[in-house]
Amino acid sequence: MNTVLSRANSLFAFSLSVMAALTFxxxxxxxxxxxxxxxxxHVSKVMLKNVDDFTGPRERSDLGFVTFDVFxxxxxxxxxxxxxxxxxLSAEYSTKSNALNQVVLWDKIVRRGENTKLNLKDMKSxxxxxxxxxxxxxxxxxxxxxxxxxxxxxxxxxxxxxxxxISLPFPDTYETTKSY
Amino acid sequence: xxxxxxxxxxxxxxxxxxxxxxIFQGIILVSAVIGFVYGLIIxxxxxxxxxxxxxxxxxxxxxxxxWPMYRKSPLSWQxxxxxxxxxxxxxxxxxxxxxxxx
Numbered sequence: 001m002n003t004v005l006s007r008a009n010s011l012f013a014f015s016l017s018v019m020a021a022l023t024f025x026x027x028x029x030x031x032x033x034x035x036x037x038x039x040x041x042h043v044s045k046v047m048l049k050n051v052d053d054f055t056g057p058r059e060r061s062d063l064g065f066v067t068f069d070v071f072x073x074x075x076x077x078x079x080x081x082x083x084x085x086x087x088x089l090s091a092e093y094s095t096k097s098n099a100l101n102q103v104v105l106w107d108k109i110v111r112r113g114e115n116t117k118l119n120l121k122d123m124k125s126x127x128x129x130x131x132x133x134x135x136x137x138x139x140x141x142x143x144x145x146x147x148x149x150x151x152x153x154x155x156x157x158x159x160x161x162x163x164x165x166i167s168l169p170f171p172d173t174y175e176t177t178k179s180y
Numbered sequence: 181x182x183x184x185x186x187x188x189x190x191x192x193x194x195x196x197x198x199x200x201x202x203i204f205q206g207i208i209l210v211s212a213v214i215g216f217v218y219g220l221i222i223x224x225x226x227x228x229x230x231x232x233x234x235x236x237x238x239x240x241x242x243x244x245x246x247w248p249m250y251r252k253s254p255l256s257w258q259x260x261x262x263x264x265x266x267x268x269x270x271x272x273x274x275x276x277x278x279x280x281x282x
């Protein structure tokens with residue numbers, strides 16, 4: 001029986017199928033895109049302290065302070081299947097107890113339509129750079145990398161590492177807390 | 181209340197039903213292609229969705245109500261046979277039963 005309701009039903013179902021196909025097309029047009037972008041990182045200041053870590057082991061742990069600059073043009077990453085980017089700066093290093101340590105120092109969200117040119121100077125890290133022991137002191141190879149999650153309209157959630165990282169040595173001595 | 185809704189004519193003939201289906205499929209497919217290309221060019225998937233929704237609205241207006249173009253070829257029923265007046269009272273009940281079977 002062909003009624004208004006049955007016609008509306010088939011019309012709605014057909015529209016939904018077409019919309020699903022279009023969404024898949026949106027995904028497939030951007031699925032194989034290279035979302036890497038050159039990133040220019042600079043570290044202007046490194047400070048190392050040895051303080052009580054009240055959350056971890058009940059002993060003094062290494063706490064690093066890194067002041068850094070980030071320059072990058074993220075415009076090529078954006079297309080019609082990108083809602084926003086979640087950028088994060090991570091430090092990677094190896095210690096005697098762990099072959100690979102990864103610590104997120106800082107993050108930032110860049111939405112569609114916002115300024116895609118990163119020109120950030122003298123940034124302080126958002127999160128504590130705590131080692132779980134004394135692995136930061138005199139560590140000669142601590143690598144900072146800017147990576148990003150691409151949040152899409154449809155499809156997979158790629159995790160991209162920006163090309164361009166910086167390795168820095170940490171000082172051999174602790175900064176002593178001044179008492180006034 | 182329901183009788184008011186039922187009194188609204190919604191019927192299409194068979195050719196009209198086929199035509200209505202072809203029209204809405206055509207409109208939505210065309211708007212989908214246009215929307216996809218436009219969204220790809222301006223890099224905004226939202227506009228693709230809007231254009232498909234516009235096609236949906238247009239085809240709703242064009243194919244949901246039984247416009248006269250969907251009622252051009254009505255089925256040619258046999259004319260109603262005049263009831264013979266000379267029948268006995270019981271006979272019309274039998275003819276009613278036969279109509280139900282059809």
